[in-house]
Amino acid sequence: MGLAVLALPTILIGLDMSVLHLAAPELSESLRPSSAQLLWIVDIYGFLVASFLATMGTLGDRIGRRKLLLIGAAAFAAASLLAAYATGAAMLIAARALLGIAGATLMPSTLSLISNIFRDPNQRRFAIAVWMTNFSVGGMIGPIVGGVLLEHFWWGSVFLVGVPVGVILLIVGPVLLPEYRDPQPGRLDPLSVVLSIVTVLPVVYGFKQVAQDGVRATSLLAVALGVVFGGVFVRRQLRITNPMLDLRLFSRPGFSVALGGQTMGLFVVTGTQFLVLQYFQLVLGLSPLAAGLWALPAMVAGVVGTLLAPAAAAKLHPGRVMAGGFALAVPGLLLISLAGPVSGFALTVIGFAVLSFGVQAALALTNDVIISSAPPERAGNASGLGETGAELGNALGVAAFGSVATAFYGARMIGDALPEGVRPELADLARSTLAGATEAAGRLPDAVGDEMLATARAAFTGGMHASALCGVGILVLLTLASLNLARRSLDDAAGTAKDVTGTEPDKTAKRDEVNGDPPVEAGTGRGAPPGRRSPD
Structure with missing residues (x-):
């Protein structure tokens, strides 16, 4: 049931990415955006999702992943209402920006909650596979849902799909989803947050412009600017006591x-x-x-x-x-x-x-x-x-x-x-x-x-x-x-098991060793030490 709840926002994100393209002609006729404004209406969502993902993933570790998911669900529902009833292009751009920031809270929260709910490795892999499948499902049903809505209602109706999903998450999330957070999170560094955003946003913008207009000086400058800020961000993460991203x-x-x-x-x-x-x-x-x-x-x-x-x-x-x-x-x-x-x-x-x-x-x-x-x-x-x-x-x-x-x-x-x-x-x-x-x-x-x-x-x-x-x-x-x-x-698993038991390890121990954590010791039932989780 918890996995079904976590599937909702992933379907919604996949659907939201596809329905807007269908609504663009009717939206353009109603709001009369300029060509530049129309591009921002389409692209601002993806720009801000990419820019805030790392920040939101770290924030969830600190304040609690369920709490962040519910905050994001409420924000997504509110921004969906704002987008649906936007009276001008500028208002719709702002609403899409808020949808992007809210969307960035949903993906890392759902994935990290899955990793905590499903501790058995086979169950966890299947749960993540279901989670990934929902993006494709959302993308496939998006044109169908969007076509039906636009056939009977106005262009803003395509955004209202996010409202019931947000309401359902707020109602059942506290009941079905456990809370997880870092027990010693440390202080969130505001400068690191800003640096992460100004690293990703220019890079994504620059490459999207390359795809749209070819290689131009402005697109290369945007990518270069993001790379410079990225270097500053990495250097700061390696020097401060509580980094936003654990580069280790x-x-x-x-x-x-x-x-x-x-x-x-x-x-x-x-x-x-x-x-x-x-x-x-x-x-x-x-x-x-x-x-x-x-x-x-x-x-x-x-x-x-x-x-x-x-x-x-x-x-x-x-x-x-x-x-x-x-x-x-x-x-x-x-x-x-x-x-x-x-x-x-x-x-x-x-x-x-x-x-x-x-x-x-x-x-x-x-x-x-x-x-x-x-x-x-x-x-x-x-x-x-x-x-x-x-x-x-x-x-x-x-x-x-x-x-x-x-x-x-x-x-x-x-x-x-x-x-x-x-x-x-x-x-x-x-x-x-x-x-x-x-x-x-x-x-x-x-x-x-x-x-x-x-x-x-x-x-x-x-x-x-x-x-x-x-x-x-x-x-x-x-x-x-x-x-x-x-x-x-x-090879690492074989060496570790042989050092512990003096015998060759079985195939299960070999398969369990993926990330450098020790496998279960033969005959003891003991696995990774406290605070570290073996992938299996």
Whole structure:
């Protein structure tokens, strides 16, 4: 019952990310926002979620994770009402900002509470898999729920979904959810909070701008500014007595490999999805609805992979299962890299589904390893770092894959690649993006327009191929890192058990050793010392 309660906010967050895109046309007609205001309405939520995740994860360790979850639920419900009845673009931007801050309290709170409620390793892995699945469920039902609401009500109705969820959490949360907090939390450092926000926000903003407008001086300056503040933040965390983020967690191989796998796995999946959906619409000519429906096999495959991984991890070392997931995803990207500008539909649908299955299976375990690597009192801190990595992976993946594809596209469209007789302004439009080429082709005679469009589609497909091959390299590195984690953990377990008993350890002891904590001593039933929790 507690897991069912914790599933509600994750479904809500997944749903909230998708319904706004459907409401954007009606919202624009009603509030008349400028183009810049509309971008902020869409993006401010994600910016502030990413910026506040680490802060909220640490705050939950200090004041109590259930308390923070309930505060966040109340704030999310109130901000949803404010957004639904916004009377202007500025008011809606402010409401979306509050939704982002409130949303940042929900994810680390739910994940860290799961890690405390489910102490059995197999139950915990399955619970985290269910938790991850709910994001996909929310994303899948979002267009359906949003479409029904917009069919019968005004644009603000899509935000009201958050109100009953917040009310339910406030009613049943105190009854079904236990409270956990760090018994010795120390003082919260306000300067660290500010530094964490000004580190993440410019980086996410900069990479989103790269994905939208290409590489510009302003986007590079934003990323550089975030990196500088990040250096100051890290230096402060290493020097103060009570750091906001315990950077010592990175010394644990399980934590570092799992966090890197989560960030870069989402980097590859999100970047690929960004290009595949454009490929469906702009190259193969599918409608937005059809493109979305043909992306459903990948979402379903991801859910299946997420739910199967915990069962595999009950018999194999989690590092090996993670490695298997990343390795299985490689053929999916290779299939996408073979798709052509005319006949690549089946290859892309199958390849994207294989990629989603493999990566999501690996990610089902990265969250568990991230949380179990940390002492129980620092679970919120660890989950906040994990969610921050996930948000950065999403933002960086779209920007990086989009930039690779854009660079390849531009290189293929220069010189005499375009047909003769195309006016300079139309040629410039065609060289900018595939969408621009489609628009320019509509202003040209049929034969010339068709020739230019064929060239542009081939150039975009080549850019998608290049991005897919870059993703293959990343997945191979993640596979090797996960295998190395499994090997090191099993070697450490073997050495520890042999030192204690004078005999070789059994396979269970080997599998239990993920993050450097000692396994259960043979014949004693004793495990990790007080204050430290073995992952199994």
